[in-house]
Amino acid sequence: xxxxxITGTGTEVxxxxxxxxxxxxxxxxxxxxxxxxxxQTGVRPDEPGDAAEVARLAGAVTATELARYPEPLxxxxxxRRAGLAPVHPRDVAEAAAKLAAEHDLVxxxxxxxxxxxxxxxxxxxxxxxxxxxxxxxxxxSAGLGTxxxxxxxxxxxxxxxxxxxxxxxxxxxxxxxLASRCNVTDLPDVxxxxxxxxxxxxxxxxxxxxxxxxAPSWLxxxxxGTWDAEAFRGRAAP
Numbered sequence: 001x002x003x004x005x006i007t008g009t010g011t012e013v014x015x016x017x018x019x020x021x022x023x024x025x026x027x028x029x030x031x032x033x034x035x036x037x038x039x040q041t042g043v044r045p046d047e048p049g050d051a052a053e054v055a056r057l058a059g060a061v062t063a064t065e066l067a068r069y070p071e072p073l074x075x076x077x078x079x080r081r082a083g084l085a086p087v088h089p090r091d092v093a094e095a096a097a098k099l100a101a102e103h104d105l106v107x108x109x110x111x112x113x114x115x116x117x118x119x120x121x122x123x124x125x126x127x128x129x130x131x132x133x134x135x136x137x138x139x140x141s142a143g144l145g146t147x148x149x150x151x152x153x154x155x156x157x158x159x160x161x162x163x164x165x166x167x168x169x170x171x172x173x174x175x176x177x178l179a180s181r182c183n184v185t186d187l188p189d190v191x192x193x194x195x196x197x198x199x200x201x202x203x204x205x206x207x208x209x210x211x212x213x214x215a216p217s218w219l220x221x222x223x224x225g226t227w228d229a230e231a232f233r234g235r236a237a238p
Contacts (some may be wrong), residue, residue: 002100003134004165007110007125009149014170015139016050017204019109021197022137023058024215025224031104034062036096038125039079039087039111039118042072050109057204057211062103066095076117086119089127096132108134114153126160135163137196137223139170140187144179151190158192166196166222173201176236184236195229196220 004022008015023033035058040049048056051063067087069078079086092108099106110116110125114136117124129136136157140150150167157164167187173180188195197219203211219225 002104003096003106003108003132005108005110005125005129005132005134005136006139007114007136007153008139008170009113009141009146009153011112013139013141014199014204015109016053017057017199018137018139018168018170018197019050019107020054020057020211021199021203021215021218022223023054023061023105023107024212025219026105027059027061028212028216029224031224032102033058034064034099034103034106036092036099036106036108037063037065038067038092038108038128039075040065040068041075041078041111042070043068044070053204054107054109057206057208058215059208059212062099064095064099066091074116075111076119080120088119088121089123089125089131092118092125092128093131096128096134108132113149114138114156126156126162129162130160135165137165138167138191138193140167142169142172142180142183142198143177146183147186147190150187154191154193164191164193166194166220167191168196168219169198171201171203172198178238181236181238184233194220194222195233196223197225197227198232
């Protein structure tokens, strides 16, 4: 895959750290990688954003940010309140296509969930993925409530005839509760897509060297890793 769109089932599910892990694995496999943050919200002009965090953790990626808005809101709302131009799905698609001409892999990270609005016309990351005809990786939380949000996201992708590459659990707790352990089995069923990884809680706090060394053990071979879904499911089984 040349372009991979990465979305979450909501906010704070580990999307940026997962993007960094995918980038780190691709770099370790000898591929050149670009990371495109469609719209960065809630960050001041002098602060590093999500694309910079991916570069810090993963290594030598080309990090690009299309727009930045100061308030931690949906991009369309944040743009309106700041009096700044919004990002449109076509802007995202065009930027990703240009990066794809020069890199082996382009990771397009959204903001929040799949249908968070970018502009007044209701444009979303899903629209950008349609324009790109790119597969979508969904980052989900581990615990109670994740089955509903994951299935809704998967249904929306299927309704648009977009390729759901798989599901990654963005933060697997040190001591998973019953719901989390059951969800390891149920998430692929409700999404009708494979579970492609699980990142340990706190992975983003590792040093860059430790993060890069460990990243392949968190992701499946389809994402250039060594993670074994069956073995993980066996360990997690209640």
